[in-house]
Amino acid sequence: MTKAKHRQEKDAPINEEALRQVIELMFFAYRDFTAEPDAILAEYGFGRAHHRVIYFVGRNPGIAVNQLLDTLKITKQSLARVLRQLVDEGFIEQRTDAFDGRRRLLYLLEKGQRLEQKLTERQARLIARAYEEAGVGAADSFRAVLRCIINSDDRSRVGGDILAREEREG
Amino acid sequence: MTKAKHRQEKDAPINEEALRQVIELMFFAYRDFTAEPDAILAEYGFGRAHHRVIYFVGRNPGIAVNQLLDTLKITKQSLARVLRQLVDEGFIEQRTDAFDGRRRLLYLLEKGQRLEQKLTERQARLIARAYEEAGVGAADSFRAVLRCIINSDDRSRVGGDILAREEREG
DNA sequence: CATATATGTCAACAAGGCTGACATATTTTT
DNA sequence: AAAAATATGTCAGCCTTGTTGACATATATG
Numbered sequence: 001m002t003k004a005k006h007r008q009e010k011d012a013p014i015n016e017e018a019l020r021q022v023i024e025l026m027f028f029a030y031r032d033f034t035a036e037p038d039a040i041l042a043e044y045g046f047g048r049a050h051h052r053v054i055y056f057v058g059r060n061p062g063i064a065v066n067q068l069l070d071t072l073k074i075t076k077q078s079l080a081r082v083l084r085q086l087v088d089e090g091f092i093e094q095r096t097d098a099f100d101g102r103r104r105l106l107y108l109l110e111k112g113q114r115l116e117q118k119l120t121e122r123q124a125r126l127i128a129r130a131y132e133e134a135g136v137g138a139a140d141s142f143r144a145v146l147r148c149i150i151n152s153d154d155r156s157r158v159g160g161d162i163l164a165r166e167e168r169e170g
Numbered sequence: 171m172t173k174a175k176h177r178q179e180k181d182a183p184i185n186e187e188a189l190r191q192v193i194e195l196m197f198f199a200y201r202d203f204t205a206e207p208d209a210i211l212a213e214y215g216f217g218r219a220h221h222r223v224i225y226f227v228g229r230n231p232g233i234a235v236n237q238l239l240d241t242l243k244i245t246k247q248s249l250a251r252v253l254r255q256l257v258d259e260g261f262i263e264q265r266t267d268a269f270d271g272r273r274r275l276l277y278l279l280e281k282g283q284r285l286e287q288k289l290t291e292r293q294a295r296l297i298a299r300a301y302e303e304a305g306v307g308a309a310d311s312f313r314a315v316l317r318c319i320i321n322s323d324d325r326s327r328v329g330g331d332i333l334a335r336e337e338r339e340g
Numbered sequence: 341c342a343t344a345t346a347t348g349t350c351a352a353c354a355a356g357g358c359t360g361a362c363a364t365a366t367t368t369t370t
Numbered sequence: 371a372a373a374a375a376t377a378t379g380t381c382a383g384c385c386t387t388g389t390t391g392a393c394a395t396a397t398a399t400g
Contacts (some may be wrong), residue, residue: 025316130318141311146195148300
């Protein structure tokens, strides 16, 4: 137990040891959070990269390739590889935008929807159980803190709002 | 706004949309949580794998290679690569265990401690700011939920308690 | 018509996971 | 003492998923 640090912030009563613990908790929690999906994806010969694409396309039907790149913050080539597989194997469909023929809008096909649901269900169940175990009211705080950890620019991407966001800001 | 789902669990009042949002929040939050350390590590020619090793060795001075493998849940070879670099470049020291000559106990050297502090400081600051922004009391709930997401087996590893844990359970 | 934009694709590279095999030192068991 | 188990190190090679830079094509826009 180190003695209270000389308050550098105005009056932050935040325990240093507790902060250290959160760093570890984030590591373990994220690993367990992705473990089940990873195992399911492996059966399809997919990885976490495929999961992200399937998830965000499912959440934002009709998202364009560039919007997806902006969201995932990976390079065109990284996306191309996994997207190609997903399209070739019938999980995702690309339709040319009627208003701008250069754009390819992405949609989940039925096969993709089934996989997406399967993956999301597992993760949702894990969170739901954690909420129950952690006690009522913990859910809102949990979400609030997560949201505050996120770069303000990305906060508006949460909630399947990427397409609308583009119209507002882009 | 979908209408309330037919409660499949006993009486779980958990909003499905909220759960979906958490999935996204976890993705963005973890990415931003690791972004700053990643940038610092890159200056040293290191990656996230090095960070994990430095962190857990710093948190558990005298941890053995096997304990580190169990904690990180990676293979010997994956660890060997980054550990070799860290030892060669003077960030980590290996001492033979006096009680069991087969074991190599790991310690941070001064160089390693400095880097560890630098990295931890950034992450702690990010969390601390999020707590302030999210409001008082959010911290405890946040930690509680994270802990509940974690596999019960790993919960006892949080808090720099890996060495003691080994004595208790191993 | 010139330029900018959205996308696709090729080649090559790096980090960090993985496997399996094998060597060595040391401890524990028989 | 011999045998077996344990802890570690190392070699070779593979995969996924990130990276860069270059170039091609279609479409939109000034």
